[in-house]
Amino acid sequence: xxxxxxxxxxxxxxxxxxxxxxxxxxxxxxxxxxxxxxxxxxxxxxxxxxxxxxxxxxxxxxxxxxxxxxxxxxxxxxxxxxxxxxxxxxxxxxxxxxxxxxxxxxxxxxxxxxxxxxxxxxxxxxxxxxxxxxxxxxxxxxxxxxxxxxxxxxxxxxxxxxxxxxxxxxxxxxxxxxxxxxxxxxxxxxxxxxxxxxxxxxxxxxxxxxxxxxxxxxxxxxxxxxxxxxxxxxxxxxxxxxxxxxxxxxxxxxxxxxxxxxxxxxxxxxxxxxxxxxxxxxxxxxxxxxxxxxxxxxxxxxxxxxxxxxxxxxxxxxxxxxxxxxxxxxxxxxxxxxxxxxxxxxxxxxxxxxxxxxxxxxxxxxxxxxxxxxxxxxxxxxxxxxxxxxxxxxxxxxxxxxxxxxxx
Amino acid sequence: xxxxxxxxxxxxxxxxxxxxxxxxxxxxxxxxxxxxxxxxxxxxxxxxxxxxxxxxxxxxxxxxxxxxxxxxxxxxxxxxxxxxxxxxxxxxxxxxxxxxxxxxxxxxxxxxxxxxxxxxxxxxxxxxxxxxxxxxxxxxxxxxxxxxxxxxxxxxxxxxxxxxxxxxxxxxxxxxxx
Numbered sequence: 001x002x003x004x005x006x007x008x009x010x011x012x013x014x015x016x017x018x019x020x021x022x023x024x025x026x027x028x029x030x031x032x033x034x035x036x037x038x039x040x041x042x043x044x045x046x047x048x049x050x051x052x053x054x055x056x057x058x059x060x061x062x063x064x065x066x067x068x069x070x071x072x073x074x075x076x077x078x079x080x081x082x083x084x085x086x087x088x089x090x091x092x093x094x095x096x097x098x099x100x101x102x103x104x105x106x107x108x109x110x111x112x113x114x115x116x117x118x119x120x121x122x123x124x125x126x127x128x129x130x131x132x133x134x135x136x137x138x139x140x141x142x143x144x145x146x147x148x149x150x151x152x153x154x155x156x157x158x159x160x161x162x163x164x165x166x167x168x169x170x171x172x173x174x175x176x177x178x179x180x181x182x183x184x185x186x187x188x189x190x191x192x193x194x195x196x197x198x199x200x201x202x203x204x205x206x207x208x209x210x211x212x213x214x215x216x217x218x219x220x221x222x223x224x225x226x227x228x229x230x231x232x233x234x235x236x237x238x239x240x241x242x243x244x245x246x247x248x249x250x251x252x253x254x255x256x257x258x259x260x261x262x263x264x265x266x267x268x269x270x271x272x273x274x275x276x277x278x279x280x281x282x283x284x285x286x287x288x289x290x291x292x293x294x295x296x297x298x299x300x301x302x303x304x305x306x307x308x309x310x311x312x313x314x315x316x317x318x319x320x321x322x323x324x325x326x327x328x329x330x331x332x333x334x335x336x337x338x339x340x341x342x343x344x345x346x347x348x349x350x351x352x353x354x355x356x357x358x359x360x361x362x363x364x365x366x367x368x369x370x371x372x373x374x375x376x377x378x379x380x381x382x383x384x385x386x387x388x389x390x391x392x393x394x395x396x397x398x399x400x401x402x403x404x405x406x407x408x
Numbered sequence: 409x410x411x412x413x414x415x416x417x418x419x420x421x422x423x424x425x426x427x428x429x430x431x432x433x434x435x436x437x438x439x440x441x442x443x444x445x446x447x448x449x450x451x452x453x454x455x456x457x458x459x460x461x462x463x464x465x466x467x468x469x470x471x472x473x474x475x476x477x478x479x480x481x482x483x484x485x486x487x488x489x490x491x492x493x494x495x496x497x498x499x500x501x502x503x504x505x506x507x508x509x510x511x512x513x514x515x516x517x518x519x520x521x522x523x524x525x526x527x528x529x530x531x532x533x534x535x536x537x538x539x540x541x542x543x544x545x546x547x548x549x550x551x552x553x554x555x556x557x558x559x560x561x562x563x564x565x566x567x568x569x570x571x572x573x574x575x576x577x578x579x580x581x582x583x584x585x586x
């Protein structure tokens with residue numbers, strides 16, 4: 001083999017990416033050719049220098065003071081809040097989903113007992129957790145599905161547990177913005193939409209390890225979002241959920257302390273320009289004079305952009321629903337209707353009831369569950385991404401639905 | 409007791425819920441993981457955010473850690489993946505829109521032609537684009553092989569190798585200019 005051909009293999013040799021046969025060829029050549037040997041030694045020297053420089057550069061990176069404390073604090077606050085599904089993972093891949101189904105059944109039964117019943121179809125269509133939390137009466141009863149699920153399974157407190165108090169405790173990164181002792185980096189401040197204070201009966205919240213999971217938006221008579229604009233738009237004592245509900249319908253069980261005025265809140269990371277006008281209309285707050293600034297993306301639920309990069313031609317955003325830290329974007333092109341729903345993974349009890357069996361897929365390197373048909377109709381695709389559960393559901397062709405999902 | 413054995417014990421303890429053990433693991437590796445994040449992101453605030461995220465994920469996934477690789481390598485991989493998710497999101501949001509390729513070319517050209525060799529070497533490494541720097545850090549600092557680097561960064565093995573080869577060639581030019 002010519003010297004030039006041998007030298008062309010030096011980089012592969014240094015990368016440890018030479019097949020044994022070729023490596024033997026190079027070694028054999030080097031043992032006979034002093035010029036190539038010298039060249040190879042230079043290459044090795046360069047490689048060693050580069051390694052040294054990279055390591056120097058790495059070690060010289062200054063570590064911020066207090067980093068350890070902030071990490072520990074973050075883990076202390078959020079680390080114990082292992083997602084409900086994660087804690088079930090050792091028992092099997094879809095055990096969490098099955099358990100969620102049981103939770104749903106239990107919560108539904110308890111809800112029936114508490115509120116005298118709501119047709120199942122309405123529950124499925126209107127997101128019971130939203131309806132329950134939003135309409136929690138002045139007695140402080142939590143009737144929401146997620147709260148019911150959380151309390152019944154994890155607190156053993158049942159759905160009638162009082163959840164008032166001056167301040168609802170919220171953990172994980174969302175609460176960091178509310179903690180003046182912590183850093184105020186952009187990430188920590190962009191999640192205003194998920195931190196809530198509850199202004200209701202001054203009873204302490206039961207604080208068990210997981211009991212704070214579901215407390216967002218939860219309050220005896222009122223749950224007021226800490227987002228400035230929301231405060232501005234919210235009458236004192238009003239029971240306003242954090243977030244958007246553009247179309248509000250009266251729901252049985254609404255207490256006198258509740259307020260049906262809805263406050264829109266939209267994350268616009270990656271907002272499709274075509275929908276901007278519609279979104280602007282959607283977020284106009286009636287009678288309050290306040291308009292939320294959605295252009296800075298600060299009102300998102302968290303991390304993951306809510307908006308896919310791909311949507312089928314002609315599809316438009318027609319409605320935005322929001323409850324707690326979850327958002328549902330409803331799309332239509334006049335013929336096909338579908339929605340995209342995102343909620344934090346630790347709230348995925350609320351998203352899971354419809355999931356039983358389906359086809360396992362991989363979406364964006366994550367396990368996903370495709371149900372065709374979905375229990376509620378149409379096709380449904382659910383996966384977890386960046387600690388959020390995202391569901392797309394509608395009467396779309398399966399490939400289109402997957403294409404949308406993969407564009408997140 | 410050597411370091412690995414004590415770390416092994418700490419990991420096992422942390423996996424059973426020993427918070428002190430996890431704190432000790434955090435103390436041992438926080439600085440290193442921050443540097444990994446900073447090496448890729450070149451932004452102090454973002455690097456710290458991602459470091460916190462990495463430890464949080466580590467805490468939550470620790471039960472799944474099989475002790476087949478070193479804890480530091482495992483945590484580093486989590487961190488690098490987070491960094492790349494973050495960069496991908498930023499790109500999607502327009503912050504880095506389409507600039508990456510141009511920047512890489514410009515930086516590569518700018519890499520040569522410097523006077524002081526030592527400073528030149530440092531600058532050369534420091535001024536690499538995110539993607540080049542990540543390859544070098546993962547290959548030389550984290551001691552990952554080219555296939556692992558390619559898999560984590562989701563780029564072809566050939567790209568990893570060409571970046572390593574390009575860095576060596578440039579460095580050699582600097583060294584030979586003396």
